[in-house]
Amino acid sequence: MEKGLIQVYSGDEHGKSAAALGRAIQVASAGKDVVIINFLKGNQNEEFLKRMEPEIKIFCFEKSAEEFAQLSDARKQEESYNIKNGLNFAKKVLTTGECGLLILDGVLGLIDNGIITMEDLSHILEARSEDVDIILTGIRLNDEVCQLADEIFRIEEVNYKIY
Secondary structure: OOOOOEEEEEOOOOOHHHHHHHHHHHHHHOOOOEEEEEOOOOOOOHHHHHHHOOOEEEEEOOOOOOOHHHOOHHHHHHHHHHHHHHHHHHHHHHHHOOOOEEEEEOHHHHHHOOOOOHHHHHHHHHOOOOOOEEEEEEOOOOHHHHHHOOEEEEOOOOOOOOO
16 A cells, blocks of 8 residues: 655645645546645635536535635634534544545644644644545645655745746
């Protein structure tokens, strides 16, 4: 049995989720199931992405269509509860081995927002079967996240002009 990888897609600009989705399509094309759980983005693009089911299953446990950063403190509290339900679901997916790739899109932002700790993330990742790949995305990297990862990718915009 092949050992699964933990990959991190990080960067300040756009492209992390798109890169993870590209990897999801590759894995699904190889006949493996993919589960994507979105965090901190609201539930706005969920319907379009659901067209990829059943090979790629997309979940968002947040109820609001607004991004987390735009919510009031009271609504952030409520959404934090929903997000933790999403993390419990991720742990269940890893425990049951029901996919070849699990993408936790935006999960590093949960640490930045104080919703979870690095220890919480570590416990979730420890639940995985050996052959399951995991992709974590987010803006900020820290040493602890880097130590969890087998591969780290920095996604950045390059402005290239031809004169």
